[in-house]
Amino acid sequence: MADERRSFHRICVYGGSSSQVDGAYLKCAADLGAALARHGIGVVFGGGKAGMMGAMADAALAKGGEVIGVIPRSLVEKEVAHTGCTSLRVVESMHERKALMAELADAFIALPGGWGTLEEFAEVATWTQLNIHLKPVGLLNKWGFWDDLLRWVEHARQAGFLSTTSQRMVCVSDSPETLIRALEEAELPDAMEKL
C-alpha cells in the first residue's frame, strides 16, 4: 500500500456507552465524528444516543455526514436509539448487529470503552489478521487510553503469541485526522505477505 491510499466509504466506530466519563472523552468522540464527515466518510455505529457514541453521531450529522445506526429491536423499545441518524437499521440480535456493522464498513475505529468495546475491536482485528476481511483497524488513543493494551500486544508478540504483522496492522493515534490517514495507508497482513 506504500504508493496507493485506500479511500473509505464508511468507517465503523466502537466506544463506551457510559455517560459517566470526563467531558474530554465526549469531545474526542465528537471530534472523530466531525473529522469523518469532513472527509466525506460515512459513520456506522451501534445506534445509541447516549454518551460518546451519541456525541460522535451528533457531530457527524452536524457536519452533513452520513450516519448509520445499527441497533437491536430490544434497545429501540427501551428508547435508547439515536433517532436523528441518516438511517437506523433495526436488527433482531446483538450478533446480527455486529455482523451488519462490520459488513457496512471499510475500516474500524475504537474510541475508549470497556469490555464490550475491547471485544468488538479484538473481533475485527482478529478477522483482519486471519484475512476474513481486509479492513484496517485503529485505536483512538485519547490520553493514552489504550497504552496498556498496546503493552499487552507487545508482550504477546515477544512471547510468540502474535506476529509483528499482527501487531503493526493496528493503527494508533490520539488525533482523528492522523488516525484516518494511518488507516488509509495501513499495511494489512495480506498485503505484507505479498511483499
Place this chain on the structure above:
Amino acid sequence: MADERRSFHRICVYGGSSSQVDGAYLKCAADLGAALARHGIGVVFGGGKAGMMGAMADAALAKGGEVIGVIPRSLVEKEVAHTGCTSLRVVESMHERKALMAELADAFIALPGGWGTLEEFAEVATWTQLNIHLKPVGLLNKWGFWDDLLRWVEHARQAGFLSTTSQRMVCVSDSPETLIRALEEAELPDAMEKL
C-alpha cells in the same frame, strides 16, 4: 456466593494456537488440563491438536478427563483437529463454534494467546457483565502474561468506562488450582447487585 461454591460440569479453555512459544507455556496449558480432569471437570476447547491447546487436551485425556473439541469443518479438512477427544463436534462456521463452546461450558479460562484469544475472552466477559449468561471468567496469568491487560482494565475503570463489579468479576491466578477455586467462588455482576 460467599457461603456456597459453584461446581462445574465443564469449563471452556481458550488460548494461543502458536507452537512457537516457550515450553513453560505448553507445560502451563498441560497443568491446567490435568487439574481440570483431577477435579472431574470436563474441558471444552477449539479442537486443535497443535501448541498449547493440544497440550492441554492431551493432559486432560491422560488423567481420564472428558475433552470436547468444537471445530469448523474447514479445519478438520486441513487435518489440524485433535482426533483423540472424547467427542469432536464439527460445526460449519467460526460463529457456530464460539456459540457452541460457550453453551457447553459453565465457566471460561483464557490461557496466554493473541488477538483471537483476547477476543474470545472479552466476548464471554461482556456476556457475563451484561448477564447474557451467568458464567464466571478467569485469566491464567502465567508469568504475568495478562498483567498489562489488567492494567488496561484498571485504567478503564478509573476513567469511568467499566464498573468495579465488571473489573472484579474477572478471576486471575498463575495457578490452575487457585484459578478453579476462584471461579467456584466468583461474585458475578448479577449476584452482587442482589446483595
